[in-house]
Amino acid sequence: MSDWFKRAVVYQVYPKSFQDGNGDGMGDLRGVISRLDYIRQLGADVIWLNPIYEHSGVDGGYDIRDYRRIAPEFGTMEDFEELLERAHERGIRIIMDLVVNHTSTEHVWFQESRRDKTNDKRHFYVWREGFEGGEPNRLRSVFSGSAWKRDEATGEYYLHMFADDQADLNWHEPRVREGVYEMMRWWLDKGIDGFRMDVINMVGKPENVLLSDGGPGGDVCNGPTEHEYLREMNHKVLSRYDIMTVGETGGVTTADALRYASLDGSELDMVFQFEHMGVDDEIGPDGALTKWSTARLDLVKLKRILARWQNDLHGKAWNSLYWSNHDQPRVVSRFGCDADEASRVRSAKMLGACLHMMQGTPYIYQGEELGMTNYPFAAIEESRDVEAINAYGELVLERGTFSPEHMMACIRRKGRDNARTPMQWTAGRNAGFTTGTPWMAVNPNFERINAEAQASDPDSVLSFYKRLIALRRELPVVTDGDFALLMEDDAQVFAYIRNDGKTRLKAVCNFSGEEAALEGEAVSCGERLLGNYPDEGDADRLRAWECRIELERA
Ligand code: TEU
Numbered sequence: 001m002s003d004w005f006k007r008a009v010v011y012q013v014y015p016k017s018f019q020d021g022n023g024d025g026m027g028d029l030r031g032v033i034s035r036l037d038y039i040r041q042l043g044a045d046v047i048w049l050n051p052i053y054e055h056s057g058v059d060g061g062y063d064i065r066d067y068r069r070i071a072p073e074f075g076t077m078e079d080f081e082e083l084l085e086r087a088h089e090r091g092i093r094i095i096m097d098l099v100v101n102h103t104s105t106e107h108v109w110f111q112e113s114r115r116d117k118t119n120d121k122r123h124f125y126v127w128r129e130g131f132e133g134g135e136p137n138r139l140r141s142v143f144s145g146s147a148w149k150r151d152e153a154t155g156e157y158y159l160h161m162f163a164d165d166q167a168d169l170n171w172h173e174p175r176v177r178e179g180v181y182e183m184m185r186w187w188l189d190k191g192i193d194g195f196r197m198d199v200i201n202m203v204g205k206p207e208n209v210l211l212s213d214g215g216p217g218g219d220v221c222n223g224p225t226e227h228e229y230l231r232e233m234n235h236k237v238l239s240r241y242d243i244m245t246v247g248e249t250g251g252v253t254t255a256d257a258l259r260y261a262s263l264d265g266s267e268l269d270m271v272f273q274f275e276h277m278g279v280d281d282e283i284g285p286d287g288a289l290t291k292w293s294t295a296r297l298d299l300v301k302l303k304r305i306l307a308r309w310q311n312d313l314h315g316k317a318w319n320s321l322y323w324s325n326h327d328q329p330r331v332v333s334r335f336g337c338d339a340d341e342a343s344r345v346r347s348a349k350m351l352g353a354c355l356h357m358m359q360g361t362p363y364i365y366q367g368e369e370l371g372m373t374n375y376p377f378a379a380i381e382e383s384r385d386v387e388a389i390n391a392y393g394e395l396v397l398e399r400g401t402f403s404p405e406h407m408m409a410c411i412r413r414k415g416r417d418n419a420r421t422p423m424q425w426t427a428g429r430n431a432g433f434t435t436g437t438p439w440m441a442v443n444p445n446f447e448r449i450n451a452e453a454q455a456s457d458p459d460s461v462l463s464f465y466k467r468l469i470a471l472r473r474e475l476p477v478v479t480d481g482d483f484a485l486l487m488e489d490d491a492q493v494f495a496y497i498r499n500d501g502k503t504r505l506k507a508v509c510n511f512s513g514e515e516a517a518l519e520g521e522a523v524s525c526g527e528r529l530l531g532n533y534p535d536e537g538d539a540d541r542l543r544a545w546e547c548r549i550e551l552e553r554a
């Protein structure tokens with residue numbers, strides 16, 4: 001069993017917003033090809049490509065119509081094969097998004113399934129009778145409203161945990177699993193290097209949350225058959241290739257992850273956990289926890305969560321490390337500070353240092369390495385994202401839970417569209433993203449924040465990320481060492497020591513715009529490897545957003 005995933009650094013490309021190659025305003029595969037050298041120079045050696053398959057245009061490609069075809073706006077299969085070849089020439093592997101919890105309702109399986117109750121593919125999806133003239137139960141979609149939709153043809157309801165157009169597959173039907181495995185082999189035989197598996201811990205849905213009993217429904221994640229299916233997939237597909245896998249698994253605990261991401265290789269290589277993405281969620285007016293909040297992070301909570309993931313998995317399972325992706329706001333705006341240029345640059349570097357010196361495989365979301373920021377959305381009409389649009393509809397228009405102003409403030413802070421504005425390459429027209437009209441507005445700060453300016457600036461966020469990646473490659477302790485959190489209860493400082501028995505590596509980070517005192521082992525003493533101020537500063541104090549990485553050799 002290979003373990004290159006432990007030393008990999010992944011760069012996430014959201015193709016629609018990365019680079020347009022033909023001037024139609026949308027990013028595409030030729031655009032990605034043209035930027036491979038940028039990714040190589042950064043030092044990343046794996047690309048996670050968000051979905052590029054034929055889709056129905058509802059949820060950014062997560063509504064797949066045909067798993068074996070490339071959506072025309074992204075290019076052709078020849079373009080994809082060329083991308084794979086050019087990436088491999090540069091020592092870059094490519095992992096693809098695998099979206100198999102659901103398909104588009106336009107997928108041929110669903111088209112057949114909906115036709116009549118006796119159709120051969122009826123059980124490929126989750127169909128239930130209504131309860132007392134309404135939905136089978138009160139299970140809710142992640143994108144607001146009921147998770148059930150009545151279908152005219154048979155009068156029954158199908159399950160959709162996301163948008164109406166994303167019908168959940170029924171993994172309890174063996175032919176669904178076989179169909180998925182066959183499709184996975186088809187891609188792996190083309191030479192791709194693995195998968196990022198969309199909401200994969202939703203596939204083993206417990207039957208009791210899907211009853212037509214008018215009840216509350218319940219949690220569909222981490223159900224009883226989940227591990228059985230992943231082991232089957234591993235046995236029949238994954239274990240036969242030299243690949244890397246990462247499962248997107250909301251709601252997992254470290255105990256769950258010890259099974260999903262065990263180092264014994266029986267399921268997946270690692271998972272994306274979401275606990276640390278919840279540190280700025282809030283109890284909403286209806287008493288339920290919601291992402292729609294304007295709260296700042298609680299650093300003590302964040303530290304405890306990440307330290308627990310570091311310690312519980314050490315030596316037994318493998319962590320993924322991420323601050324952002326296409327579903328999250330920009331981390332510098334969220335956990336750092338984008339109010340002024342000095343704070344933005346410092347806090348973006350500090351966040352990078354804090355994450356990249358931990359144990360696990362780091363994921364960099366496009367533009368994070370530039371310290372790209374959230375977008376100043378003023379009105380809901382500027383949103384493209386089905387999640388935000390549906391939530392606005394429900395919370396503002398239908399229920400009046402939030403005022404329009406408050407909801408827009410939440411969307412500016414937490415909305416997924418913040419991550420999806422075009423990549424900022426240059427200070428030129430449309431930030432160098434397209435020669436046409438961009439499908440989504442470019443952040444107005446592109447003249448100040450762009451890759452071209454940062455590439456030639458040794459003090460840029462980009463140059464700092466290159467150093468972080470290089471450090472990971474130079475120092476085995478970053479991959480192998482254990483983890484000890486320092487100053488656990490401090491509300492400003494995130495400090496820890498990594499130790500592999502030969503080397504002690506220390507990262508000390510100030511998560512605030514004010515000076516912070518260092519205590520105990522956090523006080524500077526070793527050889528300074530990297531920092532975000534030009535001079536060393538005081539050993540026992542950190543300046544605003546300051547970070548230091550230090551080394552002690554045994
Ligand atoms: O996301 C799954 C998911 O539940 C969350 O990431 C969710 O989108 C987010 O927390 C909302 O606040 C995956 C994909 O990454 C996402 O882009 C898709 O919309 C979703 O699945 C459905 O395929």
Ligand code: CA
Pocket residue numbers: 020021022023024025026027028073
């Ligand atoms: Ca294009």
